[in-house]
Amino acid sequence: MNFKNRYILINLLAFEFVLLNLVLLIYLYLTHTDFSIFDLFFLKKVAALAVIYNLSWLFIILYIRGEEFYFTVNKIYLKSLVTSTFFFVGFVTVLIVVLKINFFRPSAFIVPIFIFSYLNLISHKYLLRFLRKRASHLFSNTLLIGSGHERTDIKSFVNAMTQYGYNIVGYLEEGEENPANTMGLAVTGSVRELRNVLASHSIDEIFIDTCDFEREAILDAIKIADSFGTRVKLIPENPYLLAKNYKAVTIGDLAIFKLRQSPLDNFSKTILKRLFDFCFALVVLVLLSPLFLLLALLIVIDSKGPVFYTPYRKGEAGKTFKCYKFRTMSVCEDPLNGTKSTVVNDPRITRVGKILRKADLDELPQFFNVLKGEMSVIGPRPHRITLQDDLRKSVNDYMVRSYVKPGISGWAQVNGWRGPTQTKEQKTERIKHDLWYIENWSFWLDIKIIFMTVFGNHHKKAF
Template sequence: MNSKNRFILINLLAFEFVLLNVVLTICFLFKLPDFSLSHTAILPKMLSLIAIYNITWLVIIMYIRNSEFYFNPDFGYFKSIITSLFFFVGFVMSVVILLKIRYFERSTFIVPIFIFSYLNLVSHKYLLRYLKKRAAHLFSDTLLIGSGYDESNIKSFTNAMTQYGYNIMGYLENTEKKPKNVLDFSVFGSIDDLPKALNDNGIDEIFIAMGGMKHEKIMETIRIADSFGVRVKLIPKNPLLKSKNYKAVTMGDLAVFKLRESPLDHFSTTVLKRLFDFCFAFLVLLFLVPVFLIIAIVIKIDSKGPIFYSPLRKGEGGRTFKCYKFRTMHVTEDPINGARSTVVDDPRITRVGKFLRKMDLDELPQFYNVLKGEMSVIGPRPHRVNLQNDFRKSVNHYMVRSYVKPGITGWAQVNGWRGPTVTDEQKNQRVNHDLWYIENWSLWLDVKIIFLTIFGNHHKKAF
């Protein structure tokens, strides 16, 4: 992070610090109308609570927020605020319980956090816009260097980078001829003009598009930038596979790009997701014991046969496991060789089964699979063996789904791609949504999918 972005970030954090303490003071005063500075018992307790809030906020800033959120006023910052809200409430309440602070009501601890989070979320976008208009000089002036630029790709690049605190000053083409200044930039020309451009303009960073440039030219450009103390970012040639996350690692003297990098490839995030899955599944099974008993009784009354149906499904790494469900059909197929998919108005479905399927209650026993570690609460839905073989032949990149554990619900399901997979569109959309989830996983995304599964209207594309 360069000095200009760091300065903006410090100002935004200073604003949050002032906002937090103003909200705390106002909330405490409203809770204590008879408050007096001479009251020796109340003042130390209030100051200790304010200290707890401020320390918690600092921890959240250090370990949860990502600096890029502060320069992107859209979904990224919203996700950061909501995630911080959960950690804020949990941490503060834990400290209050451990320290046995009983003087204030419980609402006194939580209400300021919600008010602060709401005001922070609403005000941040407008504050950032104000800084962009009134203090444009604080944003990083950048220069784009490379080959084959036209109006469309330069404009899209400019629009994307301005969201992250960059001000694109212009571009230099890797050509001896002077290019056309398609967007009326203040700096443009050939790559040989780089020393003059850096000398005459306060450029903070340059982006080098490596496609079409010789290795020697790239190294010379970097050397020139280094001589002016200008930071360099490299843009590799467009990859063959479209993916959001590419991670470069150095092995010997070569740079290696890891394709389809997922946040779940890291040990810490894997542990976090597993802890969330285990705790959530345990609580669901604990609180729904009466519901399980009722469902079991009505299944036995409605039709002959076992209560549970345990077909074999494919999971993480292609491993096979028993997927537990409530039985919803009169005749249960062989779990190993069964190949018949459910169809609309399937005559095999029982009366109770229709209700269980409509409300998705037949999937509840899969929380036991989550406890065993065979499934996750959120992830790609597990498929039958024969269906997986069919998908592998007809859908590109299908097996990438097996990078992670299958889930009880997933991103494809809450976006309406559930039920039959007969058409090519149904197959491709389900797989594309699953791959998007794998590359963009976050704890906040899992919480969002759970919320949409319970309250969202995601059944419209199923049939």
């Protein structure tokens, strides 16, 4: 799931949250004639029931429902909705029995769930239409390549894409025939122009119809997309390109293979990682606040200048953000355009700066970036803009790192691939470790990396 789809999903979940609580309040108001906003005891009982409902709903979202059915109303969505409704009833019932809650009639616990599920079903399609009209910028800009399938299949696919949160902004064709004209699609040129199209247009994902494409042409298109950090999905005739991590789904009448899948494409796991990041960063900042004050004082006493150095770095989906660090040099470059890296025995490093760098204490303010949602505790390290431009030219799949948020520490760093990126081995191994982390993420892997960051020696290892 890319970041734009995630925003659509958040809007849908916000709607469900409001609908659920509204249904509960209206039902209690209509079934309890003694309802009064001035009756504090009654309001406490309503609040307790609302907490049970929302906790149960959150459990259903995280552990029962998947991420695909949110974007379209079909048999998969209906099946998921029915399953979720009965799990919802069961979870609420268990909580009521365990907590021994008996201040409402049994119908007050169960009936609102079915009303909510029904209203959610009939309003889902119209909410998506509303988002499509009023928030089209949240839909993923998509490029179609090739036309090996029948016209009717492609047309069904195109019509279904909007329901999944996609905007078709262009079409590239390899052959002379161009079915895009008969389907009302924008024609952007030949597939040979893919690199130029990606460079001049904001494209979030590419769908490649593999039927009439040679294997090498498909691989070349994937390499070009990887070099821009653009996600790729295949429309296969035969599933023969399965060497990479992938996931198969169905859109309309066609099968799609999503390449370079990450566990973090699952919405519940993304929420889990974000909750952990926020709580962990908050605890660290509170516990280490005396250390922050001490380090800030030492920096001010040691040399003139600001306490923090805020260079610009590249984050998720190529977004630029200010990365917070303790200042360790007497002279700081322009944070946006600076290109000069530190060298051995760099004369710009202050006395306090040497200590901070040796113990990696200069990186601690990045927990503020984690709180803001710009970084994660664990992830690929954020690079300077100039370094990113250099690495994306020398390491083809470098931009795939931008699928996730950068981290304060990462799998490459704890395995010894940190510091300089001067040799080809240093570049490729760092990226290889970053991509392995993205494709094999788990909550316990993050915990392991945190432990290795704090207690490990970070010697260079083989992958």
